[in-house]
Amino acid sequence: RQSADQLIIDAGQKQFGATTCASCGMIYSADSLEDNFQHTQYHQRFLDSIKFVGWKKERVVAEFWDGKIILVLPEDPKYAVKKAEDIRQLADNELGFQQISLSCPSKAKTYLFVNHDKMIVGCLIAEHIRQAFRVLEQPERAKDMTKPDFMEHHRAWCCSTVPERAICGVSRIWVFSLMRRRGIATRLVDTARNTFMYGSHLTKEEIAFSDPTPDGKLFATKYCET
Numbered sequence: 001r002q003s004a005d006q007l008i009i010d011a012g013q014k015q016f017g018a019t020t021c022a023s024c025g026m027i028y029s030a031d032s033l034e035d036n037f038q039h040t041q042y043h044q045r046f047l048d049s050i051k052f053v054g055w056k057k058e059r060v061v062a063e064f065w066d067g068k069i070i071l072v073l074p075e076d077p078k079y080a081v082k083k084a085e086d087i088r089q090l091a092d093n094e095l096g097f098q099q100i101s102l103s104c105p106s107k108a109k110t111y112l113f114v115n116h117d118k119m120i121v122g123c124l125i126a127e128h129i130r131q132a133f134r135v136l137e138q139p140e141r142a143k144d145m146t147k148p149d150f151m152e153h154h155r156a157w158c159c160s161t162v163p164e165r166a167i168c169g170v171s172r173i174w175v176f177s178l179m180r181r182r183g184i185a186t187r188l189v190d191t192a193r194n195t196f197m198y199g200s201h202l203t204k205e206e207i208a209f210s211d212p213t214p215d216g217k218l219f220a221t222k223y224c225e226t
């Protein structure tokens, strides 16, 4: 009896030895052979997905000292659409919503940030929308009572019930973990605002972030107020 309990405790402690890979984001137990194997495989697939060999026809919509932004449209050649799809899947793995598909994939615009090491280090998927609901600040009391853990796993943000006019919905935004806090997401959103509608520049009020994660909310709050 006692030894069985002890086993359970040991098994539980192993879990605390979980490692998060700084590049691919996978959480695995470094002491487990099986986990190490799965990580190595996933890690390689991740690197293959973000690798960008260059295309004959690239729709470059912005250029910077550290990279460029390429726009992929649904009617583009298969290899381009496939790449956009691969990156969306990486982002979805990290965001944890594997099951949710785009509301209208045939109209979505994908912006890819490619750096000088030929890696896709950022992605923004924009869709046409008519209205959005503003995310409301958490009341102070609820903040104290909610464990950070809970907030991490359940995106329990309260939304206003009053619809507001919006044109461009950011359904996904993702930046490679080792390249964050270098303004890549900011430049992706700026570029989407400039190129989403031909010949017009969208204001910050005309774009909306759907279902933001804690990271997404911090970014969106900062972006919208500056």
Ligand code: ACO
Binding pocket: 094, 095, 170, 171, 172, 173, 174, 175, 176, 179, 180, 181, 182, 183, 184, 185, 186, 187, 209, 210, 211, 212, 213, 214, 215, 216, 217, 218, 219, 220, 222, 223
């Ligand atoms: N914590 C606090 N502030 C932040 C954070 C953060 N994690 N991320 C961005 N900000 C704020 C900062 O004020 C930052 O300016 P500073 O670095 O000068 O302080 C400002 O936003 C601009 O940040 P960027 O460098 O442009 O953002 P970045 O390129 O790092 O990308 C992103 C932000 C996309 C949220 C990234 O952290 C990420 O990919 N996270 C994982 C995926 C995710 O959660 N995506 C959002 C999902 S919601 C949605 O898709 C609609």
Ligand code: ZN
Binding pocket: 021, 022, 023, 024, 025, 026, 039, 042, 043
């Ligand atoms: Zn890894």
